[in-house]
Amino acid sequence: MALLDDVSEIQDTHALTRQRFERTSFMGDSTLPPVKLEGLPPGPGWPALVETIALFRYRHRFHLWLRNKYGPTFTVNLMPGGRPLVLFTRPEDIKEIFAGDPEVFHAGKGNAILGPIMGEHSLLLQDSSQHKRARKLLMPAFNGHALRDYRDLVIDLARDEVAHWPTGRTFESLPRMNTLTLEVILRVVFGVTDEDRLAALRPCVNATVDVNPIVLLAWGYPQLQKVGPWKKVVDNQHALDELMYAEIRDRRTAPDLATRTDVLSRLIREGQDSTDPADRLSDMELRDQLVTLLLAGHETTATALAWALYELGRNPDLMSRAQEAADSSDGDGDAWLDAVMKESLRLHPVIPMVVRTLMKPTTVGGFDLPVGTTVGPSIIVTHSADNYERAEEFDPTRFLGHNPPTNTWIPFGGGARRCIGAGFAAMEGVAILREVLKVKNVHTDHEDRPRVRNITSVPDQGARIKVTPR
Known part of the structure; x- marks a missing residue:
């Protein structure tokens, strides 16, 4: 499969990328009125820049500090524009958010920081009828x-x-898991098999995952896109889009399209026989949804797997039980490995929060909140001692034979916008854990802690482990 080399097509692809940059930014929604802090739940009251840095850079300590100082509901004042974010930690309040009217609780605006990378058609950035349509088309895959x-x-x-x-020999498990989950995305989701295109995609995808939120926060200033880290992001996005549009075009005409099982091929086939364009995804929509699946499903699963191996390696009894599960051929083995992954995501949240922006004045958790307020649960606090006994311990049995109380385990969000790839992540995590534990003993002799990496949190030391043959 030759790489795209038609000059006119490359120029058209570049025009699509530029158009996406122009139409998406993190400068807020100008149609929403400014929100005053008076009457909102308590918060530090610091300058918006200081609170934004604290939330992004020091989230693990900041969320818990806010909870301890201000109670289960608190307000953070964020850049740009000083728009408040109200975070909730009680399950009953989180239920109100997840069960809220999608016409009122808009998620797309809260995820706008990812717009330049994901694109306006991304499932994470769409709301109302557009989100419902996109989710319907994606679900069969x-x-x-x-x-x-x-x-x-x-x-x-x-x-x-x-x-x-x-x-x-001790090595960092996170980079190895990142390599593996990237290959899963490229081959299972994108369906790419050509070695030349795979070699070209890998560095572009890695650079996309590595984009710093600080770069995206300033995306509303087009002049910055010509210099420094912003220019690197622009150049990489042009290269990635070129490759992805080429793959999409080639796949639409592939002679084996009808029998291919990868996600991209399934999405292309969806609505293929309909005469209504609304029943199928355009090339731009496919590109945006694929990048969304990449960003939402690559590093998150890799991080959860790295933490799982790190925690198992610290506890010989749990390691032995997990290896028994890996050797088992019945459903109980899968259930135990699934519990390991769930406990990894509970104890080490990869994403700190999920958010919604209110399109109408709304009461949440007893607070009357004005239009334009952003609300959401703090996953960091919700997964902690407020809702779990011995919350600091790694204990997969919490998830064996029963589920935790509703809205106390929310790594994939909830309600109508629960992550569409949650089932895929669970399948992938169990399958990979099984293959590791069937052939390896895992030992952990280094302490680790979470570190902020862009919008995710990862092991600071890479979840270092040592493996030996069984």
């Missing part, structure tokens, strides 16, 4: 039958990756 089709390829990729791990 993530149902139970589709997940079973993906599983064998995930297993093959995991088996090959683990075979290349060093033996008896």
Whole structure:
């Protein structure tokens, strides 16, 4: 499969990228009125810049400090424009947010910082009828039958990756898991098999995942896009879009499209027989949804897996139980490994919060909030001692045979906007853990803690482990 080399097509692709940059930014919604802090739940009252830095850079301590100082509901004043963010931590309040009217609780505006990368058609940036339509078109690619089709390829990729791990020497598991989950995205989701295109995509995808939120915060100033880190992002997005549009065009005419099982091929086939354009995804929509799946499903799953191995390696009893589960061929084994992944996501949240912007005055948790207020649960606090006994301990049995109380475990959000890839992430995590633990003993002899990496949190030392053959 040749890389795109038609000059006119490249120029058209570049025009689409420039158009996306022009139409998306993190400068706020000018149609929403400014929100005054008076009458909102308590908060520090510091300058918006200081609170924004604290929330992004020191989130693990800041969320808990806010909870301890101001109670279960608190307000943070954010850049740009000083728009307040009200964070909730009680399950009953979180339920109100997740069950709220989608016409009132808009998620797209709260995720606007990702607009220049994900694009305006992204499921995370759409609201109301647009979101409902996109979710309907995407859902068939993530149902139970589709997940079973993906599983064998995930297993093959995991088996090959683990075979290349060093033996008896400490190494960082996070980069290895990032490499593996990236390959899953490229082959299982994007469906790319051509080695030349894979080689070209990998650095572009890694650079996209590494985009710093500080870069995106200033995206509303076009002059910055010509210098420094902003220019690097622009150049990388042009390169990535060129490759992705080429893959989409090639796939639409692929002779084996009808039998391919990857996510992209399934999305292209969806609505193919309909005469109504609303029943299928355009090339631009496909590009935006694929990048969304990439950003939402690559580093998050890799981080959860790295933390899971790190925690198992610290506890010989849990390691032994997990290896028994990996060796098992029945559903109980999968249930135990699934519990390990869930506990990893509870104890080490990858995403700190999920947010909604109010389009009408609304009462949440007993507070009357004006239009334009952004609200959401703090995942960091919700997963902590407020709702779990011995919350600092890694204990997968919390998730065996029962689920935790509703809205106390929310790594994938909730309600009508719960992450569409949650089932895929669970399948992928269990399959990869099984392949590791079937052939390796895992030992952890280094302490680690979370570190902020862009919008996610990752192990500061890379979740260093040592493996030996079983």
